[in-house]
Amino acid sequence: MEYFLQQLINGVTLGAIFGLIAIGYTMVYGILGMVNFAHGDVFMIGGFVAVITFLILGVLGLTWVPFALLCMLLIAMVFTGVHGWAVERIGYRALRNSNRLAPLISAIGMSIFLQNYVQLLQGARNKAIPPMISGGVELMTSPTGFTVKFGYMQMVIIAVTTVLMVGFSLLIARTSMGRQQRACEQDMRMARLLGVDVDRTISLTFIMGAALAAVAGMIWLLYYGIIDFYVGFLAGIKAFTAAVLGGIGSLPGAMLGGLLIGLIEVFWSAYFSVEYKDVAAFAILVLVLIFRPTGLLGQPDIEKV
């Protein structure tokens, strides 16, 4: 029981990270119908910007933890947002009206480019930072001596993710900008006729997805204390799996899918074997694609007649 509870806490934490990345996949898919394979690497860039900010703050002597965290968060979001914007502007916009395969290939190219760009600029070695938030609350101890610990880091992660997801859902549901995004998603040409600047809306979608991925990248860095230029590949594919599991194109689906993938991976590692945890996550992707191609919360595409 105690062991289960501990894994639940770990799983939710990991799921929060995947959920944040998955939102970027699902929004871009919803609006453009393409899978942005570079999104995982945008997440990685978020982590790197956070490392760099951390080091600069250290040099400047600004080490009060809450301030440093906030700085890292904002700077990571801004810089990664710029990267997200550039990826769309350079890699996808010109191909928007070509066949579906072209932007896909371009996305894979963008992904390779971003990895090599970071490898060149930052080196291929791991970057590590010391733990910034340590300690936690001991919830209970089992008779066998196993202690359930809810780390402060985990609390921060879950709190930040919840706030961001709620805020983001409200942004999409309530604001004029969110309405424009949903309008573009449903009928881009009609939205343009109503005077919606479709290009700008798509750019904003990429910026917002990248900013959320940056938060995930920073959380990843803080949680594991380490990051390298290749981390975006696997995390990105898992977040994509999460988006498909939840129903790609659906915002709550991405959050739910992220949570489930996090839980599946953690519980598989806890009760079966750590080596095969990736297999578990991807087996889920295969099963979902076979039995429920629209995902848990996705709607079937209705052909216009």
Place this chain on the structure above:
Amino acid sequence: MNQAPLLRVEHLTMRFGGLVAIDDVSFDAGDREITAIIGPNGAGKTTVFNCLTGFYKPTIGRLALHKAGGREFLLERMEGYRIGQTARVARTFQNIRLFPRMSVLENLLVAQHNRLMRASGYTLFGLFGLPVYRQAEAHAVDVARYWLDRIGLTPRADEDAGNMPYGDQRRLEIARAMCTEPILLCLDEPAAGLNARESAELNEMLRFIRDEHKIGVLLIEHDMSVVMKISDHVVVLDYGRKISDGTPEFVRKDPAVIRAYLGEDEDEALPPEVAADLGSRG
């Protein structure tokens, strides 16, 4: 010619490869007038609309929109969304293109996003709920309410637009177009698929738009009862060419039009039952 018409189409030609969809068509559409474009299937009516709203770039031709105050917009040179945003031309489609998974109210709010975006400082103020934004939002909702009352959908404002009955969707689409505050409203077969009562309501609505909102309406229509009853000016196309242009009475009696529609000999008179039918509808 000191008073320029609202829309002046000059020598519009649209070729798709070897196919000439529109061949040297010129016409005017006046402010506070309903101008109908009619013609047999494939005459190029919708292509004219597509040129006007930036879907196609005309091969040849000039599409000049004159705003009150003397500003002139050349629609053929404008980028897609600017035609709606700056020149203020709105349009509806033959097949309904609402945003089906947004509520009725939201469909009307999307159309007002330009004003909202400006007021919200591109969402920044909106996030903090500043009064400027709240006022703008309240105003947008008021405008939407006004149209919802007009089309009788106020009680269903929060339902998905895709779940509305067909006739309501048609009128909602016109209401949405009106929420962009257009100076020219282009309607592609608004009466298609409507029953007699709905069709009469539509006529009422179009007259209301012309008289109360004082804008120009450009209409593609097959339903002659609509065309003859409400239009001030009719342009007839056939095989991409303009064959007649004038008041409904003039066009109805124009032999070229009769020939295009009925395909009969030049000197043969209209069969009496057809004439009677046309007359009774008019």
